[in-house]
Amino acid sequence: MVLDLLRRLELPQPARHVVSRLRALWLFRHAAVGRKTLAAGHVKVDARGALEIGEGTYFVSGLVPCRLVVHPGGRLHIGSRCTFNYGVTLEARREVVIGDGCMFGSWVHITDSIDGSTPKPVRLGAGSWVAHGAVINPGVTLGERAVVSAGSVVTQDVPARMMAIGNPARIASQALTRTEKT
Amino acid sequence: MFASLDELAARARLWRCAQVGARVRVRGRVVVHGHGRIVVGDDVSLDGREVPIELFAGPGAELVIGDGCVLAAGVSLEAHRKVALGPRCTLDRLAKVMDSNFHAVNADRLAPVTPAPVLLDEGVKVGERSIVLPGAHLEAGVTLLPYTVVSRRVRAGATLRGCPARAVEKVKG
Numbered sequence: 001m002v003l004d005l006l007r008r009l010e011l012p013q014p015a016r017h018v019v020s021r022l023r024a025l026w027l028f029r030h031a032a033v034g035r036k037t038l039a040a041g042h043v044k045v046d047a048r049g050a051l052e053i054g055e056g057t058y059f060v061s062g063l064v065p066c067r068l069v070v071h072p073g074g075r076l077h078i079g080s081r082c083t084f085n086y087g088v089t090l091e092a093r094r095e096v097v098i099g100d101g102c103m104f105g106s107w108v109h110i111t112d113s114i115d116g117s118t119p120k121p122v123r124l125g126a127g128s129w130v131a132h133g134a135v136i137n138p139g140v141t142l143g144e145r146a147v148v149s150a151g152s153v154v155t156q157d158v159p160a161r162m163m164a165i166g167n168p169a170r171i172a173s174q175a176l177t178r179t180e181k182t
Numbered sequence: 183m184f185a186s187l188d189e190l191a192a193r194a195r196l197w198r199c200a201q202v203g204a205r206v207r208v209r210g211r212v213v214v215h216g217h218g219r220i221v222v223g224d225d226v227s228l229d230g231r232e233v234p235i236e237l238f239a240g241p242g243a244e245l246v247i248g249d250g251c252v253l254a255a256g257v258s259l260e261a262h263r264k265v266a267l268g269p270r271c272t273l274d275r276l277a278k279v280m281d282s283n284f285h286a287v288n289a290d291r292l293a294p295v296t297p298a299p300v301l302l303d304e305g306v307k308v309g310e311r312s313i314v315l316p317g318a319h320l321e322a323g324v325t326l327l328p329y330t331v332v333s334r335r336v337r338a339g340a341t342l343r344g345c346p347a348r349a350v351e352k353v354k355g
Contacts, residue, residue: 063234063256064214099309103285106258107276123241129285132278133313147287150278151331151345163287167345 008009018039028053034080039066041086048072054080054100062086062106074112074119079126094119099126105150110136125160196222199237203249210234210255218243223269225250231278232256239265243281243297248304262297268304274328279314303338339348 011019020038027043034055045051049070057078059066061112062126066084069091070076078091079100088104090096091111105145113119120139122131128142131150142148153167163172192208198254199214199266203224210231214220218239228235233256239245245261248269255337257273259265262282273279298317307325308314315333320326324336327343327350336342341350 027203063236063258064265103291106278106286116329127291132280133311150315151311151329153345165346167331 012158016107024059043068044068047076049074049076051076054078054082054120057079057082057084060086067091085132092119097121097123099128101127103129105130105132105134107133108135112137112138116164128158192228208294212237214260216243217241218245220245220247222247223251225248227252229254230256236260239347246323254310261300264297264299269307270304271302271306271308274310274312276311277308277314278312279308279334282314283316302309 008090010092010115014155020040024037024039027045030047031051031053033053036056037053039059041059042065043059044065044067048073051068051070055078062085064087066086068076068091071093074092076090077097078086079098079102079103082098084104085106087107089109093113096110096112102124110122111123122136122138123141125142125144125146127145130136130148133151134148134154137155140154141157143158145161146155146158147163149163149165152164152169154169156165158171185270188207189205192284193202194203195208195212196202196214199220199222201221203222203226205225207227209229211234212228212230213234214237216239217240220237220239228324235253237245238260239260240355243261244264247250248267248271250270251267254273254275258278260280263280265279272303277340279300281300283295285291286293286295287347300314300316301319303320304323305323306320307329309330311327311328318333319335321336321338325338325341328334329345330342330347331345332342332347342348343350
């Protein structure tokens, strides 16, 4: 109950920013982490391999912490300006590379090996968006600014600016045509 | 004044809600946030022991939980305009109901998007890890099996499964 109350304590924005920055510095102390990376909530970090986090990446606070697991000899690279909602799990046995400016919804699960099978690298292109509850299987590559819809299970590559929907995910026929700011 | 200490504790945990009905039961942690209006009906049961439950209503939005609804661990309801659960709805573990996509798919991703209200009518059952997306209207007695993703209107009594959701069977008569 006390913890509950402490969590509810709402600090003004500048103070929250400082707390988030300090939390990030502490949590990612064993990682190669860029400037301005913020952790507004707890992140479970288990980095026995190489963990690299770019500049200005943001972990929001939420119901459950994010989990970053890097096995010995593995490499987990997170680009700059990525945003992580709560409950995201990233697990790297060999290699998981997240491009710059990616967005992750809550409960997203990305791993390069299921149940200890031979790891196949996972790559997410810059600006891709993985929505709530989506799962990305080992060996999948997402193109630049690709979108994975909520609850999808991605088993094949998604080309740039395309959208993957369903379980197993299919590529929506229409490309995301409009050019956008990143 | 209150039926029991349990109810008093439940009300204390839901103090941010605009309205809380009688005999509400809260276990574990419930995170209530946002500046909108949240209404919790009578006999509602919230069990956030395993994973906390999230209730969110953005500014000017309304989140209504009908009488006798049961929300299991990790259920997350997010209203940016309106999310309404009818009486006796059941939401299983980690189910998610949202009325906004948060980001535009085909435009600037940081620009604001228009929410589409989500309605769940009487006795709707939402399975484990199912996702109810903006614009969905689940009519009375609809059942979503686990891991279903739905964003459209579903006729009364239907059972859906899969992503994207497909009907499993139709109620006769």
